[in-house]
Amino acid sequence: MTKAVQKITLSPSRDIPFDKLVLSQSNVRRIKAGVSVEELAEDIARRGLFQSLSVPSVLADDGTETGKFEIPAGGRRFQALSLLVKQKRLAKTTPIPCIVRDAASDILAEDDSLAENMQRVALHPFDQFRAFVSLPDKGQTNAA
Numbered sequence: 001m002t003k004a005v006q007k008i009t010l011s012p013s014r015d016i017p018f019d020k021l022v023l024s025q026s027n028v029r030r031i032k033a034g035v036s037v038e039e040l041a042e043d044i045a046r047r048g049l050f051q052s053l054s055v056p057s058v059l060a061d062d063g064t065e066t067g068k069f070e071i072p073a074g075g076r077r078f079q080a081l082s083l084l085v086k087q088k089r090l091a092k093t094t095p096i097p098c099i100v101r102d103a104a105s106d107i108l109a110e111d112d113s114l115a116e117n118m119q120r121v122a123l124h125p126f127d128q129f130r131a132f133v134s135l136p137d138k139g140q141t142n143a144a
Contacts, residue, residue: 011102013052015095016069018085021055023078024070026109029117041080045089053077053096054112056103069098072109073116 035043053074057065071078084090101112123131 011054011099014098014100016055016098016100017093018081018090018096019092020068021053021078021096021098022058022068022070023075024072024109024113026070026072026113027075028110028113029075037076037079037083040076041083041087044077044080045084049077049081049097051077053098054101054116055098056101056105056109059103065103069100070109072113075113 051074053071055069055071055074058068058070060066081090081096085092085094101107
């Protein structure tokens with residue numbers, strides 16, 4: 001007997017103005033670790049935003065969309081963008097690339113936040129070393 005292949009539907013991506021985004025309390029990250037928000041902001045200012053934010057629509061009590069989107073996954077990136085807005089280096093209406101999750105999904109926002117943080121794999125130290133060694137050969141004077 002052949003097993004039916006389940007179709008996968010990916011969440012659509014959309015640029016959402018920064019001022020329509022709010023940080024969710026569903027983000028599972030509570031303890032600061034790794035690169036500081038200030039360092040991340042500087043990296044975003046230098047390179048741009050590499051990874052979209054994951055957002056569902058904020059719904060009113062009657063279930064209608066409010067026009068705002070909350071961020072359960074990507075809170076540090078949002079905080080870094082907030083810092084850039086505060087420093088007036090980024091306009092508060094700048095479109096931010098987002099993956100828009102269905103607000104009515106059975107998947108909890110905490111589950112998305114946990115998955116995003118647990119499924120990433122850190123670069124092996126030797127791969128990091130090789131990359132740092134190769135940068136000067138390609139004209140990069142300082143790696144960050």
